[in-house]
Amino acid sequence: MEENTLLDNYYLKASELETHKDGEIQQFIESSEWHYIQYPLGRNVDLLKNLNSIGLLEKNVNICDCGIGLGTTMYDLYLQSKEIEDLKFTFTGIEKWKPYIDYFNDNLSVYWDNNLKIIHSDIIDCDYSNWNFIYIFQPFKTAGKTMPFYKRVLETAKPNTLIFGIDQFNVMMYGEKYEGLIELFKKTEKINCGQWTLLRKI
Ligand SMILES: C[S@@+](CC[C@H](N)C(=O)[O-])C[C@H]1O[C@@H](n2cnc3c(N)ncnc32)[C@H](O)[C@@H]1O
Numbered sequence: 001m002e003e004n005t006l007l008d009n010y011y012l013k014a015s016e017l018e019t020h021k022d023g024e025i026q027q028f029i030e031s032s033e034w035h036y037i038q039y040p041l042g043r044n045v046d047l048l049k050n051l052n053s054i055g056l057l058e059k060n061v062n063i064c065d066c067g068i069g070l071g072t073t074m075y076d077l078y079l080q081s082k083e084i085e086d087l088k089f090t091f092t093g094i095e096k097w098k099p100y101i102d103y104f105n106d107n108l109s110v111y112w113d114n115n116l117k118i119i120h121s122d123i124i125d126c127d128y129s130n131w132n133f134i135y136i137f138q139p140f141k142t143a144g145k146t147m148p149f150y151k152r153v154l155e156t157a158k159p160n161t162l163i164f165g166i167d168q169f170n171v172m173m174y175g176e177k178y179e180g181l182i183e184l185f186k187k188t189e190k191i192n193c194g195q196w197t198l199l200r201k202i
Contacts, residue, residue, distance in 0.1 A: 006079060006111065007041060007072075007075060007076055007079055008041070009111075010072060010075050010108065010111050011038065011041055011072055013107055013108060014038055014070040014071075014072050014108065015038060016107075017036075017070065017099075017100075017103045017107075027097075031145075032140060032141040032142045032144070032145050033067075033096075033139060033140055033141065033145065034067075034138050034139055034140065034141060035097075036069030036070055036097075036100055037069075037138075038069070038070065038072050039072075039073070039137075041072075041076065043073070044073065044076055044077065044080075044196075046080070046194075047077065047080065047196065048061075048077060048080040048081055048083075048084055049080065049083070049084065050193050050194045050196070051162070051193055052084055052087070054193060056162060056191065056193065056200070057084075057087055057133075058087075058132055058160070059086075059087055059088065060087070060088045060089075060090075060132075061081070061087055061088070061089045061090075061132065061133050062089075062090045062092070062130065062131045062132050062133060063077060063089065063090065063091050063092065063131065063133040063134075063135060064092045064093070064094065064128065064130075064131040064133070064134050064135065065091075065092070065093045065094070065135045065136075065137075066094055066123040066126075066134065066135065066136045066139060066149075066153070066165075067094065067095060067096070067123055067136070067137070067139035068093025068094060068095050068100075068118065069093075069095060069097075069100050070100055070103065070104055070108060071093055071104060071108060071112075071116060071118075073135070073137065074091055074093055074116065074135075075108075075111060075112070077091070077135075078091055078112065078115060078116070090115075090117075091112075091115055091116045091117070092116070092117045092118070092119060092130075092131065093116060093117075093118050093119070094118075094119045094121050094123050094126055095118060095119075095120065095121075096120070096121065096122050096123070098120065101118055101120055104118065123139060123149060123152075124145075124148060124149050124152060126152070126156075127156045128152070128153050128156040128157045128161070129156050129157060129158050131157070131161065132158065132160060132161045132162065133161070133162045133164075134153060134157060134161060134162070134163045134164065134165075135164045135165065136153070136163070136164060136165030136166065137164075137165055138165070143170065143173075143174035146170065146174075147170075147171075147174055147175060147177070147178040147181060148178060150166050150171060150175075150181060150185075151178055151180065151181045151184060153166065154166070154181070154184035154185060154187070154188065154201065155180075155184060157201050158201070159201050159202060160200060160201060161200070161201045162191075162198055162199070162200055163188070163198060163199040163200070163201065164196070164198045164199075166185070166188075166199055168185070168190065171185045187201065187202050188200060188201050188202060189202055
């Protein structure tokens with residue numbers, strides 16, 4: 001099957017789980033966390049190719065999505081990784097909400113050929129030193145949840161790790177109350193690559 005068709009099929013299959021209609025969303029409201037929102041395809045076209053072209057990817061690229069949901073974004077990157085033959089990739093997703101993991105196992109794991117590891121955990125409790133590419137896309141709704149999480153990622157990630165989704169504006173606006181966060185943030189460099197802005201831990 002054509003890779004675009006695979007991604008389109010994955011997107012459609014993931015769309016069939018409509019959490020909002022189950023009433024489960026109440027749980028996310030109470031914990032100030034975002035439920036899975038499947039963003040339109042096209043946000044990350046050629047992301048890996050672009051990063052590789054400016055020498056940012058190591059020989060082994062170990063990617064972690066913090067709050068993977070049903071994994072559509074990671075699946076896009078997985079398909080992209082197949083076109084970069086000289087590098088090795090691994091894919092991991094951390095997800096707290098068990099119904100997403102169950103739906104993934106029943107309906108979507110077949111697309112992955114065993115190449116995605118899902119960890120059932122809270123992203124605030126994880127140690128990020130096993131990965132060198134950390135992808136974050138709005139798991140939390142409030143600074144009170146977001147800042148300690150940013151701190152955890154910046155503290156535990158290894159030097160040279162690429163980090164997507166830590167927002168400089170938010171860190172500067174709310175970070176002072178979280179001891180050590182701004183200092184940790186200053187130990188990163190900001191990288192612009194095409195339409196993306198990311199950090200690299202120094
Ligand atoms: C906005 S979606 C992002 C999905 C995916 N990362 C992407 O970019 O397409 C947020 C996801 O984070 C998960 N999430 C929220 N809080 C979490 C937590 N504390 N630990 C683990 N996962 C969490 C939600 O269940 C949901 O799947």
